[in-house]
Amino acid sequence: MNSIRKAKLDLESIHSIKKLCFHDDNYPLFFNRQLIDSSQDYFLVAQKETLVLGYVIGNHTKENDQGLLLYLGVHPDARGKNVGAKLAEQLVKLLENSQSREIFLTVHPNNAIAIKLYKKARFEVTATYDNYYLDDEPRVLITEQTV
Numbered sequence: 001m002n003s004i005r006k007a008k009l010d011l012e013s014i015h016s017i018k019k020l021c022f023h024d025d026n027y028p029l030f031f032n033r034q035l036i037d038s039s040q041d042y043f044l045v046a047q048k049e050t051l052v053l054g055y056v057i058g059n060h061t062k063e064n065d066q067g068l069l070l071y072l073g074v075h076p077d078a079r080g081k082n083v084g085a086k087l088a089e090q091l092v093k094l095l096e097n098s099q100s101r102e103i104f105l106t107v108h109p110n111n112a113i114a115i116k117l118y119k120k121a122r123f124e125v126t127a128t129y130d131n132y133y134l135d136d137e138p139r140v141l142i143t144e145q146t147v
């Protein structure tokens, strides 16, 4: 039975899943701690017994009532079992409860699995950028209107 809860000091589990998900593009361990501190209630992990299976990190900005999904990652051994979809769904619920008018995220256009997951969660592709993160790679902007 999987449960989804707020991330605590699950730094090592999250870091090792991130390494498996994003390979060389992983962030240093201290950055995950900063994300736990800054994202607070919007940093969730999925857990089975004592094992962390995946994580989702979001945020909410009050000024423009926008929600953001920053990162979603599931351990390769736990994929295809709805863990990613449940994490995304739970974050969307939290952001909706925070009165986010719109939730957005960016993803590489080749990431068909993630794009399919987000579309199933009612997100839509709304724009494409050639060099959003200045890494000479394109990204699609995906948004969900909540009202």
Ligand SMILES: CC(C)(COP(=O)(O)OP(=O)(O)OC[C@H]1O[C@@H](n2cnc3c(N)ncnc32)[C@H](O)[C@@H]1OP(=O)(O)O)[C@@H](O)C(=O)NCCC(=O)NCCS
Pocket: 021, 022, 070, 071, 072, 073, 074, 075, 078, 079, 080, 081, 082, 083, 084, 085, 086, 106, 107, 111, 113, 114, 116, 117, 120
């Ligand atoms: C994207 C990712 C989070 C999906 O996690 P997951 O737990 O395997 O996804 P789920 O089991 O919840 O699948 C949800 C939907 O995603 C799609 N999907 C998942 N695995 C898939 C696969 N191997 N092939 C095709 N579609 C797939 C399906 O639409 C699935 O819905 P279904 O029930 O109709 O099959 C995971 O593959 C991952 O961590 N990838 C690396 C990191 C990444 O790309 N993150 C997203 C960008 S920020």
